[in-house]
Amino acid sequence: MGKNRIQIFDTSLRDGEQVPGCKLNAKEKVIIAKKLEVLGVDVIEAGFPTSSPEDYKSVQEICRSVSKTIVCALSRAVEKDIEMAALSLKYAKKPRIHTGIGTSNCHIRYKFNSTPEKIIEQAIHAVKYAKKFVEDVEFYAEDAGRTENEFLAKVCENVIKYGATVINIPDTTGYCLPEEYGNKIRFLKENVKGIHKTILSTHCHNDLGLATANSLAGIMNGAEQVECTINGIGERAGNTSLEEIVMIIKQNSHLNLFTNINTKLISSISNLVSESTGMKIQANKAIVGTNAFSHSSGIHQDGIIKKRETYESINPEDVGINESSIILTARSGRAALAYRYKKLGYLLNKNSLDLVYSVFLEYADKKKEITDTELKIILKQANLNEKNNQMLHTTNTTNSIRINVV
Incomplete structure (x- = not known):
């Protein structure tokens, strides 16, 4: 039919x-x-x-x-x-x-x-x-x-x-x-x-x-x-x-x-x-709100990084939005933090990620959202550098799902 x-x-x-x-x-x-x-x-x-x-x-x-x-x-x-x-x-x-x-x-x-x-x-x-x-x-x-x-x-x-x-x-x-x-x-x-x-x-x-x-x-x-x-x-x-x-x-x-x-x-x-x-769109408005394809919970972020469909029933591209967003907050987990660093060109091993994550949480508990600039500051405060092999730098960062860095 x-x-x-x-x-x-x-x-x-x-x-x-x-x-x-x-x-x-x-x-x-x-x-x-x-x-x-x-x-x-x-x-x-x-x-x-x-x-x-x-x-x-x-x-x-x-x-x-x-x-x-x-x-x-x-x-x-x-x-x-x-x-x-x-x-x-x-x-x-x-x-x-x-x-x-x-x-x-x-x-x-x-x-x-x-x-x-x-x-x-x-x-x-x-x-x-x-x-x-x-x-x-x-x-x-x-x-x-x-x-x-x-x-x-x-x-x-x-x-x-x-x-x-x-x-x-x-x-x-x-x-x-x-x-x-x-x-x-x-x-x-x-x-x-x-x-x-x-x-x-x-x-x-x-x-x-x-x-x-x-x-x-x-x-x-x-x-x-x-x-x-x-x-x-x-x-x-x-x-x-x-x-x-x-x-x-x-x-x-x-x-x-x-x-x-x-x-x-x-x-x-x-x-x-x-x-x-002049009518602003509420952030949590279905389909078109700024939060409609944004993820800040660690559990959700881990799922969305692995496969978009785990926490999105709609592909953002279907409504003209290029990418979903991983928002870093105090509710974010290690997977989201590692992903955001990877988008910036930094690939962290497990030990480095654990160290950076502890510093990240101190920042996140004081702010609503962590920016890219602050992520770089957090790296410095964690005393990570390429010389001690705790961190690798990469410029070729690809992933199966496009996630916007906010």
């Missing part, structure tokens, strides 16, 4: 940019959009045109700048919003309008002061109106995570009937557990007439740290598109992280899924988005 492709819908430039202090101008958005196209994303959500003149301009410029990727503009289920979205997409080779409305009891009652019947009417009207401008119309059922499945199915069936090509099921508040979200997607696949004619999409927030897990549960239960952001940026605690969901799919071949993402470009676009938005 062939693998099924999961489409990657990147909303870094829309939902991702909604983070306080994360404002991007049109030029910055275009640069990122071009990189997203090269990365291989299927859809770029370029912005919310009616929200500001700058956002409108950004969407237009992105449409002029990309040619292979679908460019999507967000709107509420309001005619003016939809018109603005359509105008901003005028130059898009592959335009998509993303319109929708809240469907949970909470949204219907408190946000719209409305009724379920009126919400369905607004949803139908929004899709019908958007279809006047573009063929590709995505409908979002905001707060679908907290929407009763039977009503959600009714909404979906109606918008599909009037032309929705993609149905987005957002867990807007990050409320769902993976099993609940997966079951919701499965319920829609099995109970909505016409659902198999559309693309069913996940859009999960990370309020409880479950965005990626929920997206995975969604695609394992029939969703064909994942909405996500670079580095997981987005409202409040963020969105599903593009790099996480893509690498989960890549590393787990038994899922029988694939994406069109060139994973070797992940690290570079992660750094670009971080620098452009």
Whole structure:
């Protein structure tokens, strides 16, 4: 059986940019959009045109700048919003309008002061109106995570009937557990007439740290598109992280899924988005954090030196990182110390290594990390030199695994 492709819908430039202090101008958005196209994303959500003149301009410029990727503009289920979205997409080779409305009891009652019947009417009207401008119309059922499945199915069936090509099921508040979200997607696949004619999409927030897990549960239960952001940026605690969901799919071949993402470009676009938005990446962030391929525990270092797979399930080269890192700290062992010296050109025998290691520990207990300069100082303090044959010097240091000297 062939693998099924999961489409990657990147909303870094829309939902991702909604983070306080994360404002991007049109030029910055275009640069990122071009990189997203090269990365291989299927859809770029370029912005919310009616929200500001700058956002409108950004969407237009992105449409002029990309040619292979679908460019999507967000709107509420309001005619003016939809018109603005359509105008901003005028130059898009592959335009998509993303319109929708809240469907949970909470949204219907408190946000719209409305009724379920009126919400369905607004949803139908929004899709019908958007279809006047573009063929590709995505409908979002905001707060679908907290929407009763039977009503959600009714909404979906109606918008599909009037032309929705993609149905987005957002867990807007990050409320769902993976099993609940997966079951919701499965319920829609099995109970909505016409659902198999559309693309069913996940859009999960990370309020409880479950965005990626929920997206995975969604695609394992029939969703064909994942909405996500670079580095997981987005409202409040963020969105599903593009790099996480893509690498989960890549590393787990038994899922029988694939994406069109060139994973070797992940690290570079992660750094670009971080620098452009001013949103620093936490050190322990999966896939792209500075510690993701760094090792400081002696047991782990010994294993990684012998064979990378002992403590790395992902090859760093697969995400555009040239080498793993052996970080020397007080937790490091003799194997890591010998390895780092070898990278500097010094091959220590057992007696020399024991002597150097004792001096190293005195340094390491006082510092967070030992540098190459300090390693050379430690050699001098241990009174090692080539004349007494306690140490050999070599300039040909090769190893079966490339480890970066930090």
